[in-house]
Amino acid sequence: MGLTMTTTAPGAPVTAWADDIDQVLAGDLIAALTVTTASGDVVTVPTAPLGLRDRGQGWVSCFVPARFAGRLDQPGPIGRVALTFLSRAHGTATSDAYLLVQGHAEAGHTIAGAIHSRASELLEPALVAAFRDGWRGERRHDAIGVRVRVHRITTWSDARASGIPTTLGAAAAAAPLPQPVPSHAASGVDARNAVRRFRGHPHRLLSYAGGDGFPVTIPVRILEAGEQGIRITAPAGTLPAGDRRAGLLALSYGPRLTGLSTRHHTGWLSKHKDGTATYVPHSGYGHHLPQSKALRLLAGAKHRVLPAR
Structure with a gap:
């Protein structure tokens, strides 16, 4: 991408x-x-x-x-x-x-x-x-x-x-306003399969555009996955209210940056009244490289687009 x-x-x-x-x-x-x-x-x-x-x-x-x-x-x-x-x-x-x-x-x-x-x-x-x-x-x-x-x-x-x-620096930005739901908000990726591919990737990061336009990236915990998407939770005060575009990255790596493995998604985030949120992945791809072949990523190894279902 x-x-x-x-x-x-x-x-x-x-x-x-x-x-x-x-x-x-x-x-x-x-x-x-x-x-x-x-x-x-x-x-x-x-x-x-x-x-x-x-x-x-x-x-x-x-x-x-x-x-x-x-x-x-x-x-x-x-x-x-x-x-x-x-x-x-x-x-x-x-x-x-x-x-x-x-x-x-x-x-x-x-x-x-x-x-x-x-x-x-x-x-x-x-x-x-x-x-x-x-x-x-x-x-x-x-x-x-x-x-x-x-x-x-x-x-x-x-x-x-x-x-x-x-x-430190500029004052914290105001909370971002909700975004209108796009016509293509339905998932293009099976949420259950996406979460299965997260196994072995301990770092899970959610990203969205903040109130001043600077991206915000926070750690999240996955609760469950189903037909409606991926249910997640995050530290208090870090998930913005309403609906918006968001990215999700799952990441693992070893000593000296060997064995780097990633799963990426773009999608739609909706926060609920109980403080949790649902993430609907629209597209995704990933890299997984054996410990001895980590150089392939930097040398331009092709990413694989996840199937729609």
Whole structure:
């Protein structure tokens, strides 16, 4: 699925974040990049942040596997995004925090310096070569550099995003308004099959457009699946009221980013009075790579579109 973004003008970046936040940005092995496409869908893809950030200048960067990148391989602004730091697994940070970094992004940014040694420390050797072409800015590369000019950092104290978050930078956005139900709101993917494919993927992330247009990505727990869709729950205060487009990502990965496996869906989210919500998947695809063949994802392994039923 190609990612076609709309652009907006950035404001002043957030700078001088605290050491505990910087530790997470520096040490996490994986992060999730969320964008809103031109068609209005919300899409989240895995990225390798490699600890790339600058507190003084107010930016955080990552590399996106080329197969996920779509039109990100065209240099230039890509608009409002969210970069979510969701897990300390296999990284070097020790905090339990869940970080949502929102900002304006540019694709195709060339980042050099000490990146090779950083990648060699965190990734398996085969992946290092794939990323090297991306940060050199070569025309045919396997990973796309994305730089995010930080607008807001929202931090929860644990990986479940429970409790009251703290916000650095722009004030927290107002709740987004409900969206009109589209004519194609019926599911194009069997919800039960979708949930079965989530097995072995412990990280489940829901994404939607926030009240100020920046994407929001939160961890969710799946309760059940049936003919009406996938019933989910999320930490208090994180699910917006009403109906809207949303993306759902299930993710697993191993040490040094080997064995990366994902399941992606675009669809429709409806929140209920009891605080739970139903997610109706419209489309989906996934990647699953054996531990020894993780490089295939970065080298452009084809994704498989899930059957309609």
